[in-house]
Amino acid sequence: MSCCHNYYLADEGKESVFTVDISSISFGHGVLKEAGEHARELGMSRVAIFTDQRLAALPYVAQVRDSLRAAQIDPVIYDEVQVEPTDRSFLAAARFAAEGKFDGYISVGGSSVIDTCKAANLYATWPADFLDYVNAPIGKGLPVPGPLKPHIACPTTCGTGSECTGIAIFDLLAMQVKTGIAAKRLKPTRALIDPATTYTLPKNVVAASGFDVLSHALESYTARPYTQRAAPGLAALRPMSQGANPWSDIGCEAALQRLGRYLERAVNDADDKEARDQMMYAATLAGIAFGNSGVHVPHGMAYSVAGLVRDFRPEGYPQDEPMVPHGMSVIVNAPAVFRFTASACPERHLHGAACLGAEIKGACSDDAGEIVAGQLIRMMKATGIPNGVAGVGYLEADVAALTRGAWAQQRLLANAPRAVAETDLGDLYRAAMRYW
Numbered sequence: 001m002s003c004c005h006n007y008y009l010a011d012e013g014k015e016s017v018f019t020v021d022i023s024s025i026s027f028g029h030g031v032l033k034e035a036g037e038h039a040r041e042l043g044m045s046r047v048a049i050f051t052d053q054r055l056a057a058l059p060y061v062a063q064v065r066d067s068l069r070a071a072q073i074d075p076v077i078y079d080e081v082q083v084e085p086t087d088r089s090f091l092a093a094a095r096f097a098a099e100g101k102f103d104g105y106i107s108v109g110g111s112s113v114i115d116t117c118k119a120a121n122l123y124a125t126w127p128a129d130f131l132d133y134v135n136a137p138i139g140k141g142l143p144v145p146g147p148l149k150p151h152i153a154c155p156t157t158c159g160t161g162s163e164c165t166g167i168a169i170f171d172l173l174a175m176q177v178k179t180g181i182a183a184k185r186l187k188p189t190r191a192l193i194d195p196a197t198t199y200t201l202p203k204n205v206v207a208a209s210g211f212d213v214l215s216h217a218l219e220s221y222t223a224r225p226y227t228q229r230a231a232p233g234l235a236a237l238r239p240m241s242q243g244a245n246p247w248s249d250i251g252c253e254a255a256l257q258r259l260g261r262y263l264e265r266a267v268n269d270a271d272d273k274e275a276r277d278q279m280m281y282a283a284t285l286a287g288i289a290f291g292n293s294g295v296h297v298p299h300g301m302a303y304s305v306a307g308l309v310r311d312f313r314p315e316g317y318p319q320d321e322p323m324v325p326h327g328m329s330v331i332v333n334a335p336a337v338f339r340f341t342a343s344a345c346p347e348r349h350l351h352g353a354a355c356l357g358a359e360i361k362g363a364c365s366d367d368a369g370e371i372v373a374g375q376l377i378r379m380m381k382a383t384g385i386p387n388g389v390a391g392v393g394y395l396e397a398d399v400a401a402l403t404r405g406a407w408a409q410q411r412l413l414a415n416a417p418r419a420v421a422e423t424d425l426g427d428l429y430r431a432a433m434r435y436w
């Protein structure tokens with residue numbers, strides 16, 4: 001079954017244009033050795049490398065540093081990036097960036113590192129009160145006034161797609177909520193993606209980041225069509241989360257097919273290099289796609305699932321602080337959400353499930369929610385993902401607090417294919433408590 005042909009029917013007074021901001025990407029084994037060449041081409045001479053302490057000890061930072069030195073650039077390393085960054089850690093990084101007077105940035109790490117580098121570049125280049133650029137209604141959501149310094153992102157996990165997006169996520173400590181800064185100018189100038197960086201990742205990390213990729217692709221594919229948004233008036237006001245569009249669809253479908261084929265293999269066999277390479281490519285495809293369309297409710301609900309964590313400490317992650325890894329905080333909501341959104345575009349839900357490997361022969365529109373949820377639950381079980389929101393430590397009594405946090409994520413909720421009321425969010429958290 002193909003996707004709904006009428007999904008992009010234009011409507012009077014609504015958006016009629018979609019924009020594709022292409023990421024510049026070099027992908028493949030050994031690509032980090034090209035960092036110096038790219039840095040020179042981008043006019044960098046005084047460069048900061050952002051990473052965290054665990055990664056600083058692995059060979060990837062050294063590969064990038066050596067390549068820069070070979071290009072006559074002597075970088076300064078900032079390895080104090082916090083896993084699951086906060087406003088405090090963003091500001092510390094921004095101070096380092098401002099004091100160093102850098103003319104270029106390179107991030108080597110997962111989304112915490114890449115996002116911290118984006119924020120440091122932003123506040124060092126265009127100083128402002130911290131909340132000025134943070135998404136409304138939590139912050140002021142002001143536009144970034146001009147271009148940032150060049151930023152080369154080198155991801156070392158196969159998940160977030162942060163190297164392809166203009167989004168930086170952090171915990172706002174005072175409000176105990178995850179939120180973000182979203183602006184096209186935050187998008188890294190170039191991404192260098194070496195799939196071999198994922199070979200040493202623990203099983204749980206591959207599972208969580210793999211499901212983050214999966215949800216990026218499925219949310220982006222089932223997002224509200226761009227033709228249902230009000231026309232923006234000025235091209236500059238067209239949001240990054242512009243909704244599903246024909247270009248993003250291509251990346252979503254290709255990513256979902258790879259996830260269906262390789263996610264379980266990549267998680268359950270650390271030696272399956274083909275599967276891990278393909279997961280990294282799926283993450284890239286999904287990142288390019290959702291960077292031009294946006295995600296919706298599973299990610300919106302994930303902010304409070306991660307932000308309100310009490311004592312969950314998953315294997316394979318640092319044990320000093322409790323945390324729900326981003327991909328887990330997303331996917332525990334997803335089966336309940338797709339049951340809820342399926343009626344808005346059942347063909348897309350069915351096609352998405354089919355790309356992941358579900359049997360949809362003879363299925364009708366009413367079956368779509370159950371088929372996609374069933375496929376996700378089967379894959380979650382096969383890869384050791386916790387059983388729903390309760391599986392990461394929440395109780396029914398937490399639903400009100402979880403709902404408050406998710407309701408603040410209006411940018412994401414507005415990108416859903418059907419309207420989401422605050423009471424719907426409560427129902428969705430209850431439905432997401434346990435799946436098996």
Ligand SMILES: [Fe+2]
Pocket residue numbers: 160212216299326330
């Ligand atoms: Fe994500």
